[in-house]
Amino acid sequence: MSTTSGLTDALRAEHAAIFAYxxxxxxxxxxxxxxxxxxxxxxxxRRDALILRLNALQASAPPAEPAYALPAPVADxxxxxxxxxxxxxxxxxxxxxxxPTVTGDDRRLAVxxxxxxxxxxxxxxxxxxxxxxxxxxxxx
Amino acid sequence: xxxxxxxxxxxxxxxxxxxxxxxxxxxxxGAVPLAGCDSLRQAPRERPAPDPLNPFxxxxxxxxxxxxxxxxxxxxxxxxxxxxxxxxxxxxxxLVREMGPGLNQPSATPSETxxxxxxxxxxxxxxxxxxxxxxxxxxxxxAPSYRAALLGSIAAARASHVEALS
Numbered sequence: 001m002s003t004t005s006g007l008t009d010a011l012r013a014e015h016a017a018i019f020a021y022x023x024x025x026x027x028x029x030x031x032x033x034x035x036x037x038x039x040x041x042x043x044x045x046r047r048d049a050l051i052l053r054l055n056a057l058q059a060s061a062p063p064a065e066p067a068y069a070l071p072a073p074v075a076d077x078x079x080x081x082x083x084x085x086x087x088x089x090x091x092x093x094x095x096x097x098x099x100p101t102v103t104g105d106d107r108r109l110a111v112x113x114x115x116x117x118x119x120x121x122x123x124x125x126x127x128x129x130x131x132x133x134x135x136x137x138x139x140x
Numbered sequence: 141x142x143x144x145x146x147x148x149x150x151x152x153x154x155x156x157x158x159x160x161x162x163x164x165x166x167x168x169x170g171a172v173p174l175a176g177c178d179s180l181r182q183a184p185r186e187r188p189a190p191d192p193l194n195p196f197x198x199x200x201x202x203x204x205x206x207x208x209x210x211x212x213x214x215x216x217x218x219x220x221x222x223x224x225x226x227x228x229x230x231x232x233x234x235l236v237r238e239m240g241p242g243l244n245q246p247s248a249t250p251s252e253t254x255x256x257x258x259x260x261x262x263x264x265x266x267x268x269x270x271x272x273x274x275x276x277x278x279x280x281x282x283a284p285s286y287r288a289a290l291l292g293s294i295a296a297a298r299a300s301h302v303e304a305l306s
Binding site for chain 2: 092095096097099100101102103107108110111112114115117118119121122123126132133134135136137138139140
Protein backbone atom coordinates (compact mmCIF):
# COMPACT_ATOMS: atom_id res chain seq x y z
CA MET A 1 0.00 0.00 0.00
CA SER A 2 1.40 3.39 -0.97
CA THR A 3 1.40 6.59 1.05
CA THR A 4 -1.34 7.92 -1.18
CA SER A 5 -3.63 4.92 -0.81
CA GLY A 6 -3.15 4.83 2.96
CA LEU A 7 -4.14 8.47 3.25
CA THR A 8 -6.96 8.09 0.74
CA ASP A 9 -8.46 5.23 2.75
CA ALA A 10 -8.18 7.38 5.86
CA LEU A 11 -9.98 10.23 4.11
CA ARG A 12 -12.84 7.93 3.10
CA ALA A 13 -13.10 6.75 6.69
CA GLU A 14 -13.19 10.32 8.01
CA HIS A 15 -15.97 11.20 5.57
CA ALA A 16 -18.00 8.23 6.82
CA ALA A 17 -17.30 9.13 10.46
CA ILE A 18 -18.51 12.70 9.95
CA PHE A 19 -21.71 11.37 8.40
CA ALA A 20 -22.23 9.01 11.33
CA TYR A 21 -21.78 11.76 13.90
CA UNK A 22 -24.32 13.89 12.06
CA UNK A 23 -26.83 11.10 12.58
CA UNK A 24 -26.05 9.98 16.09
CA UNK A 25 -25.90 13.43 17.67
CA UNK A 26 -29.68 13.76 17.61
CA UNK A 27 -30.04 10.75 19.93
CA UNK A 28 -27.69 11.94 22.64
CA UNK A 29 -28.35 13.95 25.78
CA UNK A 30 -26.56 16.90 27.36
CA UNK A 31 -23.23 15.46 28.46
CA UNK A 32 -22.92 12.94 25.67
CA UNK A 33 -23.82 15.33 22.88
CA UNK A 34 -20.96 17.58 23.93
CA UNK A 35 -18.55 14.65 23.64
CA UNK A 36 -19.92 13.81 20.20
CA UNK A 37 -19.61 17.39 19.02
CA UNK A 38 -15.96 17.54 20.01
CA UNK A 39 -15.40 14.21 18.30
CA UNK A 40 -17.10 15.31 15.10
CA UNK A 41 -15.02 18.49 15.01
CA UNK A 42 -11.87 16.40 15.37
CA UNK A 43 -12.88 14.19 12.46
CA UNK A 44 -13.56 17.29 10.35
CA UNK A 45 -10.12 18.63 11.19
CA ARG A 46 -8.50 15.34 10.18
CA ARG A 47 -10.52 15.30 6.97
CA ASP A 48 -9.36 18.80 6.12
CA ALA A 49 -5.74 17.95 6.88
CA LEU A 50 -5.97 14.89 4.65
CA ILE A 51 -7.46 16.83 1.74
CA LEU A 52 -4.68 19.41 1.99
CA ARG A 53 -2.05 16.71 2.15
CA LEU A 54 -3.42 14.71 -0.78
CA ASN A 55 -3.62 17.90 -2.81
CA ALA A 56 0.01 18.61 -1.98
CA LEU A 57 0.89 15.11 -3.15
CA GLN A 58 -1.09 15.80 -6.33
CA ALA A 59 -3.23 12.80 -5.47
CA SER A 60 -6.95 12.54 -5.86
CA ALA A 61 -8.87 13.34 -2.67
CA PRO A 62 -12.15 11.42 -2.80
CA PRO A 63 -15.20 13.49 -1.85
CA ALA A 64 -17.75 12.40 0.70
CA GLU A 65 -20.53 10.15 -0.55
CA PRO A 66 -24.00 11.71 -0.44
CA ALA A 67 -24.99 9.22 2.25
CA TYR A 68 -23.78 6.10 4.00
CA ALA A 69 -25.56 3.01 5.25
CA LEU A 70 -25.48 2.79 9.01
CA PRO A 71 -24.88 -0.64 10.51
CA ALA A 72 -28.03 -0.43 12.63
CA PRO A 73 -30.87 2.01 13.20
CA VAL A 74 -29.90 4.79 15.59
CA ALA A 75 -33.10 4.75 17.57
CA ASP A 76 -31.90 5.82 20.98
CA UNK A 77 -28.96 6.91 23.13
CA UNK A 78 -27.59 3.40 23.50
CA UNK A 79 -27.60 2.83 19.75
CA UNK A 80 -25.98 6.21 19.18
CA UNK A 81 -23.16 5.40 21.61
CA UNK A 82 -22.70 1.98 20.03
CA UNK A 83 -22.37 3.64 16.64
CA UNK A 84 -19.81 6.04 18.07
CA UNK A 85 -17.80 3.11 19.42
CA UNK A 86 -17.97 1.34 16.07
CA UNK A 87 -17.00 4.40 14.08
CA UNK A 88 -14.00 5.12 16.28
CA UNK A 89 -12.84 1.51 16.21
CA UNK A 90 -13.12 1.38 12.42
CA UNK A 91 -11.31 4.69 12.00
CA UNK A 92 -8.59 3.51 14.37
CA UNK A 93 -8.12 0.40 12.22
CA UNK A 94 -7.80 2.42 9.04
CA UNK A 95 -5.31 4.84 10.53
CA UNK A 96 -3.33 1.93 11.90
CA UNK A 97 -3.19 0.42 8.42
CA UNK A 98 -1.92 3.73 7.08
CA UNK A 99 0.96 3.89 9.57
CA PRO A 100 3.42 1.56 7.80
CA THR A 101 2.85 3.39 4.52
CA VAL A 102 3.84 6.84 5.73
CA THR A 103 6.83 8.65 7.18
CA GLY A 104 7.66 12.05 8.63
CA ASP A 105 4.74 14.42 9.08
CA ASP A 106 2.35 11.88 7.57
CA ARG A 107 3.40 9.34 10.21
CA ARG A 108 2.72 12.01 12.85
CA LEU A 109 -0.72 12.68 11.37
CA ALA A 110 -1.54 8.98 11.34
CA VAL A 111 -0.34 8.13 14.84
CA UNK A 112 -2.07 11.15 16.34
CA UNK A 113 -5.27 10.18 14.55
CA UNK A 114 -4.99 6.58 15.80
CA UNK A 115 -4.39 7.80 19.35
CA UNK A 116 -7.37 10.16 19.21
CA UNK A 117 -9.69 7.46 17.83
CA UNK A 118 -8.67 5.13 20.66
CA UNK A 119 -9.30 7.82 23.28
CA UNK A 120 -12.71 8.66 21.81
CA UNK A 121 -13.64 4.98 21.66
CA UNK A 122 -12.78 4.73 25.35
CA UNK A 123 -14.90 7.80 26.12
CA UNK A 124 -17.82 6.27 24.22
CA UNK A 125 -17.46 2.88 25.91
CA UNK A 126 -17.39 4.62 29.29
CA UNK A 127 -20.54 6.59 28.47
CA UNK A 128 -22.21 3.39 27.23
CA UNK A 129 -21.18 1.46 30.35
CA UNK A 130 -19.08 -0.98 28.32
CA UNK A 131 -16.37 -2.72 30.38
CA UNK A 132 -13.51 -2.76 29.93
CA UNK A 133 -13.47 0.65 28.32
CA UNK A 134 -10.10 -0.02 26.69
CA UNK A 135 -8.68 -2.54 24.24
CA UNK A 136 -5.06 -3.74 24.28
CA UNK A 137 -4.25 -2.94 20.65
CA UNK A 138 -6.47 -0.17 19.27
CA UNK A 139 -6.96 -0.52 15.55
CA UNK A 140 -5.76 -4.10 15.31
CA UNK B 141 -20.02 -7.21 11.89
CA UNK B 142 -21.20 -3.64 11.85
CA UNK B 143 -19.66 -1.37 9.29
CA UNK B 144 -17.60 -4.22 7.97
CA UNK B 145 -19.79 -5.97 5.46
CA UNK B 146 -22.06 -4.69 2.73
CA UNK B 147 -25.63 -4.49 3.94
CA UNK B 148 -28.09 -6.22 1.69
CA UNK B 149 -31.57 -4.87 1.71
CA UNK B 150 -34.53 -6.06 -0.29
CA UNK B 151 -35.28 -2.57 -1.51
CA UNK B 152 -31.91 -2.01 -3.12
CA UNK B 153 -31.71 -2.45 -6.80
CA UNK B 154 -28.03 -1.89 -7.36
CA UNK B 155 -26.56 1.45 -8.30
CA UNK B 156 -25.45 3.86 -5.60
CA UNK B 157 -27.98 3.34 -2.90
CA UNK B 158 -27.04 4.58 0.56
CA UNK B 159 -26.36 1.10 1.81
CA UNK B 160 -24.24 -0.16 -1.00
CA UNK B 161 -22.15 2.98 -0.94
CA UNK B 162 -21.03 2.63 2.66
CA UNK B 163 -20.73 -1.10 2.24
CA UNK B 164 -18.42 -0.61 -0.70
CA UNK B 165 -16.29 1.96 1.08
CA UNK B 166 -15.81 -0.19 4.10
CA UNK B 167 -15.42 -3.38 2.15
CA UNK B 168 -12.56 -1.81 0.25
CA UNK B 169 -11.00 -0.53 3.43
CA GLY B 170 -11.45 -3.87 5.12
CA ALA B 171 -9.55 -5.57 2.32
CA VAL B 172 -6.53 -3.39 2.84
CA PRO B 173 -4.98 -4.91 5.99
CA LEU B 174 -4.63 -8.33 4.44
CA ALA B 175 -2.67 -6.97 1.52
CA GLY B 176 -0.66 -4.80 3.92
CA CYS B 177 0.21 -7.69 6.17
CA ASP B 178 1.38 -9.81 3.25
CA SER B 179 3.68 -7.12 2.01
CA LEU B 180 5.05 -6.63 5.52
CA ARG B 181 5.77 -10.31 5.96
CA GLN B 182 7.65 -10.40 2.72
CA ALA B 183 9.65 -7.28 3.46
CA PRO B 184 13.28 -7.97 4.17
CA ARG B 185 14.16 -7.27 7.77
CA GLU B 186 17.65 -6.42 8.81
CA ARG B 187 18.00 -6.44 12.53
CA PRO B 188 21.40 -5.48 13.81
CA ALA B 189 21.92 -6.42 17.45
CA PRO B 190 21.12 -5.03 19.90
CA ASP B 191 17.63 -4.22 18.73
CA PRO B 192 16.81 -0.54 19.33
CA LEU B 193 13.44 -1.55 20.77
CA ASN B 194 15.10 -3.10 23.84
CA PRO B 195 14.89 0.05 26.01
CA PHE B 196 11.25 0.52 25.01
CA UNK B 197 10.57 -3.10 25.92
CA UNK B 198 12.14 -2.65 29.36
CA UNK B 199 10.03 0.45 29.98
CA UNK B 200 6.93 -1.50 28.95
CA UNK B 201 7.78 -4.30 31.36
CA UNK B 202 8.35 -1.76 34.13
CA UNK B 203 4.95 -0.20 33.46
CA UNK B 204 3.26 -3.60 33.59
CA UNK B 205 5.00 -4.41 36.87
CA UNK B 206 3.99 -1.05 38.26
CA UNK B 207 0.37 -2.12 37.77
CA UNK B 208 1.13 -5.47 39.39
CA UNK B 209 2.58 -3.63 42.40
CA UNK B 210 -0.37 -1.26 42.57
CA UNK B 211 -2.91 -4.07 42.51
CA UNK B 212 -0.97 -5.83 45.26
CA UNK B 213 -0.84 -2.66 47.35
CA UNK B 214 -4.47 -1.66 46.73
CA UNK B 215 -6.44 -4.84 45.99
CA UNK B 216 -9.66 -2.86 45.66
CA UNK B 217 -8.35 -1.51 42.35
CA UNK B 218 -7.90 -4.96 40.82
CA UNK B 219 -11.09 -4.96 38.79
CA UNK B 220 -10.52 -1.47 37.42
CA UNK B 221 -6.81 -1.82 36.74
CA UNK B 222 -6.73 -5.45 35.63
CA UNK B 223 -7.48 -4.79 31.94
CA UNK B 224 -4.90 -2.00 31.80
CA UNK B 225 -2.24 -4.17 33.40
CA UNK B 226 -3.06 -7.02 31.05
CA UNK B 227 -2.68 -4.67 28.08
CA UNK B 228 0.84 -3.72 29.14
CA UNK B 229 1.81 -7.36 29.55
CA UNK B 230 0.35 -8.05 26.10
CA UNK B 231 2.41 -5.17 24.70
CA UNK B 232 5.55 -6.61 26.27
CA UNK B 233 4.82 -10.01 24.74
CA UNK B 234 4.21 -8.44 21.34
CA LEU B 235 7.54 -6.62 21.59
CA VAL B 236 9.30 -9.88 22.44
CA ARG B 237 7.83 -11.46 19.32
CA GLU B 238 8.71 -8.40 17.27
CA MET B 239 12.36 -8.38 18.33
CA GLY B 240 12.88 -12.11 18.07
CA PRO B 241 16.57 -12.91 18.51
CA GLY B 242 17.33 -9.20 18.92
CA LEU B 243 15.78 -9.27 22.39
CA ASN B 244 18.08 -8.78 25.33
CA GLN B 245 16.09 -10.39 28.11
CA PRO B 246 17.10 -8.69 31.37
CA SER B 247 18.79 -11.07 33.79
CA ALA B 248 17.37 -9.26 36.81
CA THR B 249 14.09 -7.39 36.86
CA PRO B 250 13.84 -4.49 39.28
CA SER B 251 10.69 -4.63 41.37
CA GLU B 252 8.26 -1.76 41.16
CA THR B 253 6.68 -0.07 44.13
CA UNK B 254 3.30 1.61 44.47
CA UNK B 255 1.63 3.89 47.00
CA UNK B 256 -0.78 2.13 49.37
CA UNK B 257 -3.18 5.05 49.17
CA UNK B 258 -5.71 4.61 46.36
CA UNK B 259 -5.78 8.23 45.22
CA UNK B 260 -2.01 8.50 45.20
CA UNK B 261 -1.71 5.17 43.40
CA UNK B 262 -4.09 6.23 40.63
CA UNK B 263 -2.36 9.60 40.26
CA UNK B 264 1.00 7.89 39.92
CA UNK B 265 -0.31 5.55 37.23
CA UNK B 266 -1.96 8.43 35.38
CA UNK B 267 1.32 10.33 35.27
CA UNK B 268 3.18 7.22 34.18
CA UNK B 269 0.69 6.51 31.38
CA UNK B 270 0.92 10.06 30.04
CA UNK B 271 4.67 9.83 29.88
CA UNK B 272 4.57 6.33 28.42
CA UNK B 273 2.07 7.27 25.72
CA UNK B 274 4.24 10.17 24.60
CA UNK B 275 7.28 7.89 24.58
CA UNK B 276 5.49 5.30 22.44
CA UNK B 277 4.38 8.01 20.02
CA UNK B 278 7.95 9.23 19.65
CA UNK B 279 9.21 5.69 19.17
CA UNK B 280 6.56 5.13 16.50
CA UNK B 281 7.58 8.28 14.64
CA UNK B 282 11.15 7.12 14.20
CA ALA B 283 10.52 3.37 13.84
CA PRO B 284 10.95 1.46 10.59
CA SER B 285 7.69 1.10 8.71
CA TYR B 286 7.12 -2.53 9.66
CA ARG B 287 6.97 -1.58 13.33
CA ALA B 288 4.88 1.58 13.00
CA ALA B 289 1.51 -0.10 13.42
CA LEU B 290 2.45 -2.01 16.57
CA LEU B 291 4.02 1.05 18.19
CA GLY B 292 1.11 3.24 17.13
CA SER B 293 -1.33 0.84 18.76
CA ILE B 294 0.74 0.82 21.94
CA ALA B 295 0.75 4.63 22.01
CA ALA B 296 -3.01 4.62 21.45
CA ALA B 297 -3.62 2.04 24.17
CA ARG B 298 -1.61 4.05 26.68
CA ALA B 299 -3.49 7.23 25.76
CA SER B 300 -6.78 5.38 26.25
CA HIS B 301 -5.51 4.33 29.68
CA VAL B 302 -4.99 7.99 30.50
CA GLU B 303 -8.64 8.54 29.58
CA ALA B 304 -9.75 5.55 31.65
CA LEU B 305 -7.78 6.73 34.70
CA SER B 306 -8.83 10.38 34.45
